[in-house]
Amino acid sequence: MEHLTVDVAIIGGGTAACAAAVALREAGLTVALLEKRLCGAGASGVNFGGVRQQGRDLAELPLSRRARLLWDGLSAKLAEDVGFEATGHIKLARSDADMALLEAYARDAAGHGLDLQLMGPNALRAEMPWLGPAVVGASLSPTDGQANPRVVGPAFARLARRLGAEIREHAPVRHAAHDGTGFAVEAEGVSVRSRTLVNAAGAYGGAVAGWFGEAAPVAPLAPNMVVTEPLPHLVTRSIGVVGGDVYVRQTRRGNVVLGGGRGTADSVDGLARPVTATSLGAGARTLALIPDLAHAHVIRSWSGLDGEMPDHIPVIGPSATTPGLVHAFGFSGHGFQLGPVVGEILAELVTQGRSASPLHPFRIERFAEWRGPYRSDGEIEH
Amino acid sequence: MAEPVVAIVGGGPAGLRAAQVLAEAGLRPLLLDEGHRAGGQIYRRPPAGAERPATELYGFEAGRARALHDLADALAPRIDHRPGTMVWGIAPREPVGFDLDCLGPAGHGRIPVDRLILATGAMDRTLPFPGWTLPGVFTLGAAQIALKAQGMAIGRRVALVGAGPLLPLVAHQYAKAGATIVAVLDVTPLGAKVAAAPRLAAMPATLAKGVWYTLRGALRGVPVRAGVRAVAVEGDRQVEALAWEDSRGRRHRVPCDAVGASFGLRSEAQAADLAGCRFVFDPLTRQWQPERSAEGRSSHAHVYLAGDGSGIGGADVAELQGARTALALLADLGRPRDAAREARLDRRLDRQAGFRAALEAAYPYPHHLVEGIADDEIVCRCEGITAGAIRRTATERDAREMNRLKALTRTGMGRCQGRVCGHAAAEILALTLTVPVEAVGRLRGQAPIKPIPLREPA
Amino acid sequence: MSGLFRRLAPRTGAVIPFTIDGAPAEARAGDLLLAAILLHRRSLRRFEFGSGERAGYCLMGACQDCWVALADGRRVRACTTPVEPGMPVVTGVADG
Numbered sequence: 001m002e003h004l005t006v007d008v009a010i011i012g013g014g015t016a017a018c019a020a021a022v023a024l025r026e027a028g029l030t031v032a033l034l035e036k037r038l039c040g041a042g043a044s045g046v047n048f049g050g051v052r053q054q055g056r057d058l059a060e061l062p063l064s065r066r067a068r069l070l071w072d073g074l075s076a077k078l079a080e081d082v083g084f085e086a087t088g089h090i091k092l093a094r095s096d097a098d099m100a101l102l103e104a105y106a107r108d109a110a111g112h113g114l115d116l117q118l119m120g121p122n123a124l125r126a127e128m129p130w131l132g133p134a135v136v137g138a139s140l141s142p143t144d145g146q147a148n149p150r151v152v153g154p155a156f157a158r159l160a161r162r163l164g165a166e167i168r169e170h171a172p173v174r175h176a177a178h179d180g181t182g183f184a185v186e187a188e189g190v191s192v193r194s195r196t197l198v199n200a201a202g203a204y205g206g207a208v209a210g211w212f213g214e215a216a217p218v219a220p221l222a223p224n225m226v227v228t229e230p231l232p233h234l235v236t237r238s239i240g241v242v243g244g245d246v247y248v249r250q251t252r253r254g255n256v257v258l259g260g261g262r263g264t265a266d267s268v269d270g271l272a273r274p275v276t277a278t279s280l281g282a283g284a285r286t287l288a289l290i291p292d293l294a295h296a297h298v299i300r301s302w303s304g305l306d307g308e309m310p311d312h313i314p315v316i317g318p319s320a321t322t323p324g325l326v327h328a329f330g331f332s333g334h335g336f337q338l339g340p341v342v343g344e345i346l347a348e349l350v351t352q353g354r355s356a357s358p359l360h361p362f363r364i365e366r367f368a369e370w371r372g373p374y375r376s377d378g379e380i381e382h
Numbered sequence: 383m384a385e386p387v388v389a390i391v392g393g394g395p396a397g398l399r400a401a402q403v404l405a406e407a408g409l410r411p412l413l414l415d416e417g418h419r420a421g422g423q424i425y426r427r428p429p430a431g432a433e434r435p436a437t438e439l440y441g442f443e444a445g446r447a448r449a450l451h452d453l454a455d456a457l458a459p460r461i462d463h464r465p466g467t468m469v470w471g472i473a474p475r476e477p478v479g480f481d482l483d484c485l486g487p488a489g490h491g492r493i494p495v496d497r498l499i500l501a502t503g504a505m506d507r508t509l510p511f512p513g514w515t516l517p518g519v520f521t522l523g524a525a526q527i528a529l530k531a532q533g534m535a536i537g538r539r540v541a542l543v544g545a546g547p548l549l550p551l552v553a554h555q556y557a558k559a560g561a562t563i564v565a566v567l568d569v570t571p572l573g574a575k576v577a578a579a580p581r582l583a584a585m586p587a588t589l590a591k592g593v594w595y596t597l598r599g600a601l602r603g604v605p606v607r608a609g610v611r612a613v614a615v616e617g618d619r620q621v622e623a624l625a626w627e628d629s630r631g632r633r634h635r636v637p638c639d640a641v642g643a644s645f646g647l648r649s650e651a652q653a654a655d656l657a658g659c660r661f662v663f664d665p666l667t668r669q670w671q672p673e674r675s676a677e678g679r680s681s682h683a684h685v686y687l688a689g690d691g692s693g694i695g696g697a698d699v700a701e702l703q704g705a706r707t708a709l710a711l712l713a714d715l716g717r718p719r720d721a722a723r724e725a726r727l728d729r730r731l732d733r734q735a736g737f738r739a740a741l742e743a744a745y746p747y748p749h750h751l752v753e754g755i756a757d758d759e760i761v762c763r764c765e766g767i768t769a770g771a772i773r774r775t776a777t778e779r780d781a782r783e784m785n786r787l788k789a790l791t792r793t794g795m796g797r798c799q800g801r802v803c804g805h806a807a808a809e810i811l812a813l814t815l816t817v818p819v820e821a822v823g824r825l826r827g828q829a830p831i832k833p834i835p836l837r838e839p840a
Numbered sequence: 841m842s843g844l845f846r847r848l849a850p851r852t853g854a855v856i857p858f859t860i861d862g863a864p865a866e867a868r869a870g871d872l873l874l875a876a877i878l879l880h881r882r883s884l885r886r887f888e889f890g891s892g893e894r895a896g897y898c899l900m901g902a903c904q905d906c907w908v909a910l911a912d913g914r915r916v917r918a919c920t921t922p923v924e925p926g927m928p929v930v931t932g933v934a935d936g
Contacts, residue, residue: 038786045789080779150789158780228836229797229907229915230888253765254888274829276471276483280490283836295913297833299797299904416901416920423900429922431853432870438849505902517883517895518844524899531899532875533849538842559848619893620844620882640844650902763897763905766889797904802897833904833917 002190004166006030008350009185009192011173011208012200013039016328016335018156018167019343020198020350025163027351032194033157033165034187036172036270040153043202043331044339046304048225048247048259049149050238051337052089053114054141055105057313059361060338061112066357067341068143074340078155082147083252088237089144090119090128092289093137098242102139116141130234132291146238146249149336156343173201176211178322196324196350200342203265203307205315205329212322215367216315218330220265221308222272226279228296230254235290246285256293258286263303274301308332310370316342316362318349326350327364386496386715389414389482391469391653394422395697396689397501398453399704405460407712412495413463414484420454420463422503423523424697426531427451434533438559446697470830472498472656478684480657483829490838497684497715499707500653500672501700502691506548506644507669509751509806510759510769513615518640522548525642526555535561537640541624543567543613545645546745547696550597552642557600564636565605566597567626569645569748572608578744605634612754615641645748647694648805654692655827657685663820666742667694669805670824676728678707679714686711699734702727752809761810762803764796769810776814783823784808797833800825844895845878858927859911861935867923874899874906874918877929884908884918886932893933 008024010017013035021031033039051071053064075082093099106116117140124131124138161167171187176197178184183197199208206218235250246260260282263274279301287293309315309330319325326349328342335342341357348355388404390397393415404411413420419427425447428434437444457463464486471483475494482493506521513519520528520536522544528534529552539562542553553566598606609629616623616635625635646667654672655661660681661670672680674687688707689700706727713719755761757770771791781787784794784807793807794800800807804825812819853869860880867876874896877884883893884906896906899919906918911928 038783041786041789154779154786154790161780229833273473276473276481276492276829279829280838284838287837294837295915296836297797297907297915298830298836299833300795300799300828301830302828418922429870429872431868432851434849505898505900515887515892515894517893520896521898521903524897527899528845528875529848532845532870532872533847533851534875534879535846535848537844538846561846561848760890763903766887797907798902802903802905832901833907 015339
């Protein structure tokens, strides 16, 4: 059994956790990160790959705006091509009611400095003649885009390691507690003592919070993804729809990635699997948007385990029970774009006790008396 | 109580024998087979309109092929045979059993089953060598299928390269059919075959060392060599020549327009993976395979395994295992057991296991080919990922395991899902990390097992 | 120019006319599309991620190397698809 004593222990190895390890090392603190499998192999590594501000809960927009600035320099910072391209994100309306929602959202987003361009059917078809007749209008966010989720988390983990963070993979955490003087974290093969503890445990974030007497109703969430064989370039922008039942993008290499709906998630064994009916349904909805994909073949489907909060925004902020404990989990299927900035925010919370970003909506206390409905049909577009 | 629904995936020697045993017991098993006609790859039947006499097609295996085809025809009214049907997804069903996602002549379908016999067979094991992605380079299995299923040779001047019993067999079949063979090159040493010969004496004629010498006689004037150290296909847009280095380090070159090359067999085990079977590493053939008991049970209570899909044994073993596995399934259903028949099959399987070990000794793994793979060589032919990219990702990006390698490089992420490159990529990764090949794990299977149309067929 | 494959067993079945990149070609009943094309040509398609061409590899539906485009937009795996009369194959590869 290995024993480590550090300033900060981090539970979880997703993008936010690894980015936090980087930011904390840059701030001069010692860090140990404990990941149950491989860093970046969970929700942050197997998601759709959307780098999207548009469509987010307005409470998330300040974080998402700040995150967007980081994406431009991410490949340089990580010394690795993360495949980020600002292809724009276009959210499609399939009815007049949809269009009204897009118009209202565009007005609200403008208040946060996010400029969205509303497009009627003519402008839309002029730019994207391959869109099917089901589409009646759209809202374009030109600064949004897409990236390769498989490389971002591992690249942050490597940078953290280069900066001196202790990264332990295949080290699931069994328990953590505060003994009055500091945190004691027991993981497989390693135990860590730390002054501060970061809970970035994704679908298991609620369980970790529970060890410290805090309620956070996290449900397992398994976004269902499908990818086609490489095809001639057609889909120029990352595509979503009002209602979120399908989302589509085409990678640089030509594969069309499509998501929508849920797979099955088992938080006990950590497995998430795609579901046939969901995959076929997403395919049918994609063809309604882009009929030219009619002859494409699906070569793979997958899912990954994320944590979903009842109100579909994450928990980010200090513990209400335990000084020195900081939470960031429950990204509810749309944490990929936020990951890098959440790392910075976690480091701010650890080093300064506060963040430059408004975190009030994400406080864990909101669940102390939670009696609200559980929203399981919300948008999970990454 | 309703009869349990038993589905057999694969209509080769193992699947057909399993179907026979189940049908004899009064069950009506589903036989789901991608092939248009039952028989599998080894005894592949030509499409209607391309039939030829069995002796021409299968040579000295004609008797076995004919027996199996006759069996398929005789079983037809007693089983639910679905030819041209691919099982592309397997999902657990509550409380027990599976839903099989199938794509057949009538489109997508979902079939609920109680128990599964997976007899999914094998494909050629491949290793990259210079020029191996040029048009005109095929696997040995492909060369054989071109002949058996189509009555064609893969080229006008054909060179054959291998590391297993398929090499002399294909060479024989090509020579007999009138194809022009320009070289037969075994990358494993002749000494190994000679040493293993006594233990192979009781094997079918194809496998004995005598075949090797017979082959030399039949192909007089054509280089038939063992112990070949390296091969390289030359050509710009197409195959122009095969160059090789013989056992003494001398270099040779022979003009040709097609090459059949592969190095043993690897199990097609994606279905077992999706069904949730536990996998174990087989050190003899250096591959991960679904764990199978001597009776054919997997680690999953409702999944049974038979044939090359769960351990390379060849067609004869596959037939025995197909029957044995079906008997185990019947026993698990509480049907009356035929202990004598079980024991007979167990004895024959036991004997075959001895032959198999001798065979692997006769064709040892060609480590020298893996060590010689150049950095600029494509390993993943779907995505065009090179050996150099794999090595760099191992050393510079902490890829210590196959699925991480896949995530970071796209190796095994293409249309074939790593069927072709997965083995070589694992060997290269392990060699780079100086760890045993089993330490880098295996690529996880993902649905669909093979590409399916995005649009459901009408 | 001549094709890659060589027919060894004469076939007496019906002649199946089809086209390769617009040029008329003939196969026989029972020919798989891969074989039908390679009797006339030396490859089936371009490789997506490099300069090369591909002509299939395993012939048993496993390697997925032989997906071929048809002029009507369909894409088929040539080693498991029987040639049909009038199939308009598009290889995108210059003959010769």
